[in-house]
Amino acid sequence: MADPVLELEVLKRFVKPSKRARCAGFASAERTRDRLLIELRNPGIFDERYVHEVAPSERSPERLVQMFKESGMGGRVYVISSNATWDGKKFQMSWFVEEFLARGFDTLAYCWKSKTAFYEQHHSGFTYFLAR
Numbered sequence: 001m002a003d004p005v006l007e008l009e010v011l012k013r014f015v016k017p018s019k020r021a022r023c024a025g026f027a028s029a030e031r032t033r034d035r036l037l038i039e040l041r042n043p044g045i046f047d048e049r050y051v052h053e054v055a056p057s058e059r060s061p062e063r064l065v066q067m068f069k070e071s072g073m074g075g076r077v078y079v080i081s082s083n084a085t086w087d088g089k090k091f092q093m094s095w096f097v098e099e100f101l102a103r104g105f106d107t108l109a110y111c112w113k114s115k116t117a118f119y120e121q122h123h124s125g126f127t128y129f130l131a132r
Contacts, residue, residue, distance in 0.1 A: 002088035004028065006078045010110045010117060014130045016047045037082050041106050043121055043128060054118075054127040061098035064118070064127065068093065071131060072114035081107040082122075 007027045015023050019039070026036035039045055058067065068074075077096060081087045083105040091099075093111065100107045100120055108130075110117040117130040 002027070002030075002033065002080075003078060006110060006112060007080065009112070009115075010078075010080065010108065013115060013132055014046050014050050014117060016045060019045050033087075037080070037087075037106070040080065040108060040119075041082070041121070043119065043124075043126065046119070046128070046130060050130050050132050052129045052131065054129060056125070059101065059127055061101055064097050064101070065094045067129070068097070068111075068116075068118060071116055071129065073111040073116050073118075075111070075113055077109035077111050077117075079107060079109050081105050083107065 004027065008024055011020055011023045011027065023036055023039055026032045026039065054064065073093060075093060076090045077093045078090050079086045079096065083103065086107065096109060104122045106120065106122050108117055108119045115132065119128040119130060
């Protein structure tokens, strides 16, 4: 089951102000959750002030884990994903980074400790680091 507190925190921190209420509405009900996932497929939904693209040469699991740890991420992450097995669950960050790179799903993983996130857009092959 999704964690509405963490999801609203993610939306408030990283989604463009003009899109927050719409996304929060989708996140608030299980029947509209698919709409939230569709909205998050477009990286343009994020406030560009907080988006940092990870270069393709830096996208190995080992390098991503190192970069995320250097930024303060660590421990567990909360996941919003088009993969129903992962969506709304918490995972160990280092394990999850390797897992999501190998699977190809649109996925956002939020570290509530550091208030940062990473986002993998499967269609483009881009990884974004989100931090305020």
